[in-house]
Amino acid sequence: MRLAATLLLATLCTASPLAAEVALPHVLSDHAVLQREKPVRIWGSAAPSENVTVKFHGQTVTAQADTFGLWEAWLKPEAAGGPFTLTVSGDATATPLQRTDILVGDVWIASGQSNMEMPLKGFNGAPLKDQEKEIAAASQPKLRLLLQKKRTSATPLGDSEDTWTQCTPDTAKDFSAVAYFFGREISNKEHVPIGLIDTTWGGTPAHSWISPQGIAYANLPSVATDAGKIAQDQGSADALKARYAIEDAALKAAGKPLPTHPRLPSDHGGSWTPGTLFNAMIAPYTMYTIKGAIWYQGETDASAERAPNYNRVLTALIQDWRRQWAQGEFPFLFVQISSFGNGTEWGTLRDAQRRTLELGGTGMAVTLDVGLAANIHPPDKQTVGNRLALSALQDVYGEKLEGTSPLFVEATPEGSAMRVWFSHAEGLTTKGKPLGGFEIAGADRKYVPATGTIEKNTILLSSPSVPAPRYVRYAWTGTVNDWLYNAAGLPAGSFTSE
Incomplete structure (x- = not known):
């Protein structure tokens, strides 16, 4: 059993250490969902060395509590379904535990x-x-x-x-x-x-x-x-x-x-x-x-x-x-x-x-x-x-x-302009609004608003104030009112090329 698991199980048992009755953590309660298509751990406490039996949807698995009264058992992967009943019993426990639904x-x-x-x-x-x-x-x-x-x-x-x-x-x-x-x-x-x-x-x-x-x-x-x-x-x-x-x-x-x-x-x-x-x-x-x-x-x-x-x-x-x-x-x-x-x-x-x-x-x-x-x-x-x-x-x-959403890939200078490339960018659109929210900067990193056009899955940006652009950023303010969408209606998020 992993050390971390042992520490967590020890915490589970502090309310009634070395209890004679089998116990389960609260997360294994009625109405729970167990993960499909993966081995599922069932764990808890019991008397030291007590033999524990777990039954669920036709499966029966067993475990033995260690000297601290801690045990765990694994259910084989199950397909989605239910409701089922989880039953846990111990050879020193009078009444089995049942978790339903x-x-x-x-x-x-x-x-x-x-x-x-x-x-x-x-x-x-x-x-x-x-x-x-x-x-x-x-x-x-x-x-x-x-x-x-x-x-x-x-x-x-x-x-x-x-x-x-x-x-x-x-x-x-x-x-x-x-x-x-x-x-x-x-x-x-x-x-x-x-x-x-x-x-x-x-x-x-x-x-x-x-x-x-x-x-x-x-x-x-x-x-x-x-x-x-x-x-x-x-x-x-x-x-x-x-x-x-x-x-x-x-x-x-x-x-x-x-x-x-x-x-x-x-x-x-x-x-x-x-x-x-x-x-x-x-x-x-x-x-x-x-x-x-x-x-x-x-x-x-x-x-x-x-x-x-x-x-x-x-x-x-x-x-x-x-x-x-x-x-x-x-x-x-x-x-x-x-x-x-x-x-x-x-x-x-x-x-x-x-x-x-x-x-x-x-x-x-x-x-x-x-x-x-x-x-x-x-x-x-x-x-x-x-x-x-x-x-x-x-x-x-x-x-x-x-x-x-459209994701920034790279920005490449094209003379006095800057081309921005995106992935997930099929059908880039501003939904009829002017393209906005983009800023470019030269080597001095002083950003100014840029104008641009959409060209397939790229955007070409420029500004007369930046004759040799090197960097671009988008949606850099707290509140953003200029949005760029792909054909799925998902908006691009903030980014910088720095």
């Missing part, structure tokens, strides 16, 4: 900050588009929902307190709208059950969702000041403060000057502390077999300090999650943040997100055309969820469709 389908983790968190019922003062209609139509028998409560932890947790529910108007109204629309579209198109795990927290930075070990491993520049201490203390701001207090007391006693310590974001209740959200809201699910993950986050990191490093941070997060799940290069699909405000940091961050596509098994949904200049929570979450679904249908499910 289990479906077999695809399981997706949905994580990020407030735009992924925003539920079908919207936020106070920020309603969802057509929310009453959408809630009323939310009886979806093939969708199952697990809503993770907000928690932080200094160490990885092996279990959550949350369980699966059927998808009804009552349960869906509090669930991530983006995840719901994504899952509904996938289920309708692929005709399979979909399980969605909503583990989100508004206003949080990406580094909170990476394990402390992952942060130290990647040596992230934005959080590197105390990377070693963060890893050792498992991301606990309180522990780090306590260490500083001890060190300061020793220095003071020795008559030495006290150092200036990095600011610790305790005013966010620990949710900004590196690793704490991974520990509490991701780690409990890393034993659970999944199809992939969808991610919508970045607004909190769209600052002059953090945006330039976001590519490294998001890449580290994806690689860390894949290591933690140990299920190979599972699909990781993310949303390029939408339009908002006036600063250029959002353009920098959106380009950093685009560059993350260099990592295999990733996909990006562009949402520039659904954003609002004065509302950081755009009401149109249907488009966001459906574009994530398009990316999945193309790249994960193998459907023959265009699920990717």
